Amino acid sequence: MATLDASIVIIAMPAIFRGIGLDPLAPGNISYLLWLIMGYLLVTAVLVVALGRLGDIYGRVRIYNLGFAVFSATSLALSLDPMHGAGGALWLIGFRILQAVGGAMLMANSAAILTDAFPTEQRGMALGVNQIAGLAGQFLGLVAGGLLATVDWRAIFWVNVPIGVVGTVWSYRSLREIGAKRSAGIDWAGNLTFTCGALALLAGITYGIQPYGGHPTGWTNPMVLAMLGGGVLLLAVFGLVENRVADPMFHLGLFRIRAFAAGNAASLLTAIARGGLQFMLIIWLQGVWLPLHGYAYESTPLWAGIALIPLTAGFLIAGPVSGYLSDRFGARTFASSGLLLMAASFVGLLFLPVDFSYPVFAVIVFANGIGQGMFSAPNTSAIMGSVPPERRGAASGMRATFQNSGMSLSIGIFFSLMVTGLAGSLPQTLSSGLQAQGVPGPVAGQVASLPPVSTLFAAFLGQNPVGHLLAPSGVLKTLPRHNADTLTGTQFFPHLISGPLHHGLAVVFIAAAAMAVVAATASLLRGRDTHRDGGRGTDRSPKPAPVRDDAAHQA
Structure with missing residues (x-):
């Protein structure tokens, strides 16, 4: 539900803006469009680390349960937007940001809760189901948004309410804290510098998409340059702060664990490539292929989502299977092979004509989905299994930050490449x-x-x-x-x-393929795989490097 909401709004946007009586492409209104798309992604990317850390301190289940409640309440508020025009857009943007807080609570702690609950030999399967459910939500939202928007634009938010209410009641009644809580203070300086720095950096990328001063993009805009520079500076200060406080929010010492560092590097690059793929395929389908085949422009959002079903199917098939097999044979082979399959599929898309044969297209995007499924579950299992138990909430938040930031970065990077082309x-x-x-x-x-x-x-x-x-x-x-x-x-x-368009797509797919190859290289460098010994899981991964803890100086 949390990841589905990041994409369901994209497809339903024509109905949303018609419903509130606002032209998003009129001069001065494009910022409403961008913030409705990007606001949710930015907030989830920025907050997941802090909320994962709070889960370590106050209980992962407690934060997760609260996330369900916040998400459900804000979904209801979004559906009740009473205003029109710019006021209606601001209502939606504001409550989308609050909804993202609930979504970040869910994303930051779900992997940590599962890692606590499952033994090593079953963890890959459990995290695979969780991870693929999340990733599939991004693409299922494209279909759900198109279907629900034909009924009423408010329906895309109504659908969350009953699921959220049931989920909230279920989680409060059924989930129990089994992970160890760790008493610690809140790192206010780290939270402030990271939140402001990441928000400035990602917001700068968002505004960099908009035209400025006769240029097709805004990368020469002084405000954008100030945001990017200020964001980088604040993140540098954040790094200094985290090396000096007693209870850091972002445990930089975790990056001394090779499996954790390599897995997150691969995850970031894969998220950038995946996000770029999603947006470029939608533009390709809606702007060219579907109209060429007789589909009215008004119906193209729904049919674009339907055309991408093979991609989602690849996720759903490969994720749990690769998670189960990685429990038996180790994560590195599956994760790295999946990334190489992704790179090959990007090359395949590169050679497709603009007016392609759909069966060939479906096979290529299905292979891409298989590759992403092969990578995601084993990679998540390897990351979460490599850290000390008391750091799992922070590690889960850090993992989610890289993944969510990759989505935000991909829109800025690939959209700029496309527009420039x-x-x-x-x-x-x-x-x-x-x-x-x-x-x-x-x-x-x-x-x-x-x-x-x-x-x-x-x-x-x-x-x-x-x-x-x-x-x-x-x-x-x-x-x-x-x-x-x-x-x-x-x-x-x-x-x-x-x-x-074909020229722009070529630039995008070459960049995506290169990122997938670099991600595969990082994945191969994660260290030795996990193997099974006598039917019970035995982890032969390198021992975690000591993580700084000023209270005990030990991991």
Whole structure:
């Protein structure tokens, strides 16, 4: 439920903005769109470490149960948005941020609770089910958002309420603390510097997507540069603080454990590649492939989610199976092989034409899902099994931070790569294509000079891109009916953008493949695998390096 909510809103956004009466692509409104997408991701990425640490101190089950209650209450509040226009958007953004606090409580402690509950020889299977449920939620949200939005945009939040209420009651009645609590003070300096630094860095990346000063992206915006620089500086201060306080929030000593450090490095790179894949495939499907095959733009969000079902199926099949097998044969082989399969699938996507054959596409994305499933469960099990029991809450939060930060980073990195690629060729292509259909030169030039991000977001939101771009000028009403129908049909824009889009996709998929290969290398460096001895799990992984603890100076 917590990860599903990160993606269910993406597909339902056209219905949401129609419901509150706001055009998200109008000048000055795009920030509402970005914060509705990114706010949830940013908060979960920033808070999971602190909430995992609080789980170590006050009890993982207690924080997890509270997360269910917060998530359920804020879901209800989101569905009851009483305002319209900018006020309605701010209501949604504010309660999405509060909802993300509940989601972070769940994400930060679930892996630690399972690690406490299961013995070594069953842990990979348990964490595999948990991890794949979470990752599958990201993609199932694409389908659920499309289906529920056709009923009512509020339904995408209603669906959480009964599940959340039942989950809250169940968790309070059934879950018990079996992990050891560790009495310690709260690291206020570490919490403050990390939260502010990570938030500034990720917010800077978010605003870097927006155009600025005639540039297609905002990476030259002084505010963006200040956020990025200030974020890096605060995180550097955070590192200094954590090496000096008695009870640090972020146990940097855990990175001396090779399996923990290598697993998290691989997880971060994989999350960046996975997030980029999700957004690029949605834009590819909604902006080009589905319209070319006769789907109306308004229906493309739902059908894009359906087209990506093979990707989700790969997750669901490979995750628990690889978790079970990694309990028997070790994590390193499965995790590293999964990443290499992911890299191969990115190369396969690179060679697909823009108007691809769907069965070939389905096989490639299914292989990508299998690769992600093979990696995720064993990697999580190896990370959580490598740390001392009393550090599992903090370790779970740190693991979730790398994973959630990767999603946020991927949007900034890959969207910028895509926009930069389009900015070089799209304006001339768009201008000549519009003029060929009778659009006056000045109007065509003005439309072509608009930042490519507007065109991409129009397709992303299920709007007719050319109709959206030409609406302010009113030129469609003056053109002959045939030309107007051609411009707003399902063939003109996809054929127009296919060349520039393919160039942008090539850059993205090459970068994603390179990240997957680097992640596989990090995974191979995690150390020796776990093996089974006489039917009972015996861990031959390197002994954890001592973790700093100023009270006892021992792990």
